[in-house]
Amino acid sequence: MKNALIHFYIFSLISTLFLGICFTSADFLTIPVEMGKDLLVIAFQWAVVTIALFFLITLLAANKYIFAITFPLLTFLSSLLAWFRLTMNSALTPMILDAALENDIRTSGDLCSPGLIIFVLVTFALSIAFAIYRIKRIATQTFVIPACVSALLLVGMLQINAVKPISERIPFNIYYTFMKYWEEKQVISEDRTDLTEGIQCCDEEVTVVFVLGESLRPDHLGLNGYERNTTPLLAKEEVISFPYVYTEQTYTNRSVPHLLTRADSTDYSRAYTEKSFVSFFNACDFYTVWLANQEAADTYVYFKF
Structure with missing residues (x-):
């Protein structure tokens, strides 16, 4: 059992480094660096996010079937975010998510490129290999204690204000952006206060043209x-x-x-x-x-x- 647990943690670590290096690092490679101190700060931030990611992967990998489903999906979404972060310096925000969900297929298709397809397919294939390895090579189906410990540590890290930027980094921003987007959708679906009670108009011939220059200073x-x-x-x-x-x-x-x-x-x-x-x-x-x-x-x- 001890050897299986060690094997499990090594597997979780390698899986974490795969995501951290291939995808999470994309959020930091676009940050300008002027001196060694800047590089150390960026490295520290990446390490903090990667530690939180290790707890997440350990939690998912605790059950081999959950890992087989979630890890390839997480890899697929993270690969898309990393590609556009590196090639267009575009981070996932509710605005980007809103545009992606509302654009027609032709508009979204214009963003596809051979490089993107190759990058997504290669990393997705690697994630499938990780999933197969977890199912076939790590005998224990579920690691209950590591799952509980990882869940507590992950929640603890996400609650600390000092590491709040974790929620803005790949792959954590997938969850947090969707949640923020959903909150906005809930807000806009609520009934609004009508302030027109008692209003009167004495001129029926007036024509009003209101020009709204949004995104214009x-x-x-x-x-x-x-x-x-x-x-x-x-x-x-x-x-x-x-x-x-x-x-x-x-x-x-x-x-x-x-x-x-x-x-x-x-x-x-x-x-x-x-x-x-x-x-x-x-x-x-x-x-x-x-x-x-x-x-x-x-x-x-x-x-x-």
Whole structure:
């Protein structure tokens, strides 16, 4: 039993190094290094993430059937993240996940390349080899005590604020990003407060055109005093500009609710609890329409007017 346990831990360590070197390291190779101290800090951070990864792999490998299912899947997802991290310096975020799930097959297919396919297939084949080895060469089906110890240590590491960046590194960011994305989906599905009670409108002939320049800095508009004439056509019209409206979010399904509600730096929650100001026009029986230069993906049309 002792020899089997040692064999199991060696196997878990090698499996961890496989993931840590092939995939987790991709998160650190793109970090600029100017001096030896920077290199030591990066090495320490990688080591911390890898230690947490060792506890995770030990937990999964404690049962050979669980390992046979989860390890190839973990390898497949990690290989995708590592490839795009190294080739495009793109990390997994709720925004990236949202785009990946909503893009059509043709758009997603444009990101595929021969290098990506080869890298994914080779690493996936290696993960299958690890799974087969665990089933055939390590006799004990389940290691209960190592599983319990690893679970406790892993939870403990993830709870320590000093190592919180673990959740942002491959492969841990797979779970945490999906959870954050799911939380956002839950938030946007909730009913919003309607502020139009008692509203009245005395002018039925007015036409309002509201131009929302998302992902655009107001100080880069000629209307707002920018030195370059970036808005020549709008400058010819009687336009009212709102140069101090902004959002700290960087993608549509989070920034638009912030821009179109009373949300500000003192109360972000309004973006998740109130309907937009367009609802006031609807309450006054105006005909309203939303024109956009992007597809009406599900994540963009949830916002209730």
